[in-house]
Amino acid sequence: xxxxxxxxxxxxxxxxxxxxxxxxxxxxxxxxxxxxxxxxxxxxxxxxxxxxxxxxxxxxxxxxxxxxxxxxxxxxxxxxxxxxxxxxxxxxxxxxxxxxxxxxxxxxxxxxxxxxxxxxxxxxxxxxxxxxxxxxxxxxxxxxxxxxxxxxxxxxxxxxxxxxxxxxxxxxxxxxxxxxxxxxxxxxxxxxxxxxxxxxxxxxxxxxxxxxxxxxxxxxxxxxxxxxxxxxxxxxxxxxxxxxx
Numbered sequence: 322x323x324x325x326x327x328x329x330x331x332x333x334x335x336x337x338x339x340x341x342x343x344x345x346x347x348x349x350x351x352x353x354x355x356x357x358x359x360x361x362x363x364x365x366x367x368x369x370x371x372x373x374x375x376x377x378x379x380x381x382x383x384x385x386x387x388x389x390x391x392x393x394x395x396x397x398x399x400x401x402x403x404x405x406x407x408x409x410x411x412x413x414x415x416x417x418x419x420x421x422x423x424x425x426x427x428x429x430x431x432x433x434x435x436x437x438x439x440x441x442x443x444x445x446x447x448x449x450x451x452x453x454x455x456x457x458x459x460x461x462x463x464x465x466x467x468x469x470x471x472x473x474x475x476x477x478x479x480x481x482x483x484x485x486x487x488x489x490x491x492x493x494x495x496x497x498x499x500x501x502x503x504x505x506x507x508x509x510x511x512x513x514x515x516x517x518x519x520x521x522x523x524x525x526x527x528x529x530x531x532x533x534x535x536x537x538x539x540x541x542x543x544x545x546x547x548x549x550x551x552x553x554x555x556x557x558x559x560x561x562x563x564x565x566x
Contacts, residue, residue, distance in 0.1 A: 323351060324360045324459045326466055329367075332385075337361055337371060339381040347373075347381050359383065362464045366391045391464045395564050396510035398424035400485060401553055402478050404431040404520035405438070410550045415450045419457030419467050421557040426454070427481065428472040433522030443472045475528055478517070479535050486512035488537040491552055492529050495539035504538050505563050514560060518553040 325347075331338050339347065339361075347353045353373060361369045361383065368391045371383035401423050403414055415426055428447070430438075438446060450469040458466045473481065482488045487508055495501070508514060517524075517532060533539060542555050 322358060322360050323347075323353070324362070324462060326362050326364055326455065326458065329363045329365050332363055332367075332369075335385045336374070337369065337383050337385060339383065340379065344376075344379060344381050348376060358386070360389075360462075362391070364465050366394065366464050368464060393462050394464050395422040395424075395561060397508070397560075397564055398513045399557065399560055400425045400427060400482070400513070400515040401557070402427045402429050402482060402515060402517040403553055404429050404518060404524070404549065405434040405436040405472065406520050406549045407435050411446070411450060412453055414550050414553055415453045415469060416457045417554050418557055419454050419463065420461040421554065422463075422561050423467050423557060424465075425467055426450070426469045427478055428469065429475055429478045429517070430472055431475050431520055431528060432525045434520040435522070436520075438472060447471055475531075479532055479537075482515040482517075482532075482537070483535060484513075485515040487514045488532070488535075489514070489516040489540050489556070490524075490529060490532050490537045491516070491518065491542045491556055492524070492539045493541075493546065495541040498541060498543070501540040504540055505559060508560070508563060510564055516553075516556050516560075518549060518556070520549055 325339060325343050327337055327339060355373050357373050359371055361371050368389045369385045370387040370389055371385055374384045375382040401418055403426060405428055418426060447469055454469055455466050542552060547555060
């Protein structure tokens, strides 16, 4: 069933009023008609089973048939601090991280990042990444659309992470798997969790030490060296399993 997002103010008197680009998608791409059903999330952990009542030039009005239980979100908000990767890898990372339950993605300009974005290019990239996040949220049945923030410097990202309950940094020189198990096991549902992933060249040692001095806990992801797009998704998968098991 097709899934769309609205804001809570678009839900009025047992009806929901869909506006913007979704109207064109419903009318001209999906070619949906009155009487057809769809799912709608309001971004506030509410999901509705609806039926199209009226389609106009710039609005689709749907009738709420049933308010459904919204239980697709993780019990903790997870923040991915992703070092800027090359080519289109960030698009894959955003898409899959959204499917795995990430709450927010923060692109980070690290010292070894090959990609250097000026303000104009960065703004266009972030717009594109947020569009991919919305598509991933629709496909995976999320109740919220995870946000991709503007690109932060490494120091800005570490400062941003200081407000979180738990911050992790996968690092090849971290202690063994037993220590990592203990760190992950100590995380409780409801705690906010952030983790840092380096770009292709990894982190500079001074960057890792700076994060640790600011409260981040180094963990290992095993004996093998993972690509940047694999490391973040592996960490998310571990946290998803721990939080939902």
